[in-house]
Amino acid sequence: MVLLENDSFLTELTRLFQKCRTSGSVVITLKKYDGRTKPVPRKGHTETFEPADNKCLIRASEGKKKISTVVSTKEVIKFQMGGLAF
Amino acid sequence: MPFYQTWEEFARAAEKLYLTDPMKVRVVLKYRHCDGNLCIKVTDNAVCLQYKTDQAQDVKKIEKLHGKLMRLMVSKETHSGSMETD
Numbered sequence: 001m002v003l004l005e006n007d008s009f010l011t012e013l014t015r016l017f018q019k020c021r022t023s024g025s026v027v028i029t030l031k032k033y034d035g036r037t038k039p040v041p042r043k044g045h046t047e048t049f050e051p052a053d054n055k056c057l058i059r060a061s062e063g064k065k066k067i068s069t070v071v072s073t074k075e076v077i078k079f080q081m082g083g084l085a086f
Numbered sequence: 087m088p089f090y091q092t093w094e095e096f097a098r099a100a101e102k103l104y105l106t107d108p109m110k111v112r113v114v115l116k117y118r119h120c121d122g123n124l125c126i127k128v129t130d131n132a133v134c135l136q137y138k139t140d141q142a143q144d145v146k147k148i149e150k151l152h153g154k155l156m157r158l159m160v161s162k163e164t165h166s167g168s169m170e171t172d
Binding site: 017020021022023024025026027028029030031032033034054055056071072073076 | 111
């Protein structure tokens with residue numbers, strides 16, 4: 001899984017769509033993301049992590065190639081304009 | 087899990103599912119160019135809603151819902167009043 005910047009993600013995504021022209025499919029997953037990079041601590045361990053509530057994670061895959069990006073509030077409009085237009 | 091027959095029903099159910107637990111829900115788009123169809127799935131690993139289409143007019147609707155859910159994910163407010171207006 002390669003985590004990309006928003007712009008390069010869109011470029012790569014276009015490439016994935018080109019790749020699936022003859023066979024295969026592109027899968028895009030959208031999920032809310034709180035910025036967590038470590039697992040939830042077990043019981044008895046204190047947690048210093050503060051969830052952010054303004055991010056979302058987008059993953060895309062075609063065959064074996066997988067890419068992902070994190071989009072936050074201020075970038076979301078730009079991101080929608082630039083991509084996900086089929 | 088069943089495919090929804092009408093878009094309106096699907097859209098309503100998908101939004102409702104998202105609002106019950108935003109952290110758990112993921113939205114998956116699957117596009118197959120060679121068959122020319124697009125499938126959208128909204129799931130929280132317990133409930134799974136799906137809608138499949140090969141019509142160009144549905145793509146616009148799917149894109150709109152996808153954008154709306156993305157905006158909800160990055161907005162600090164988990165419940166938004168604008169949901170019902172559309």
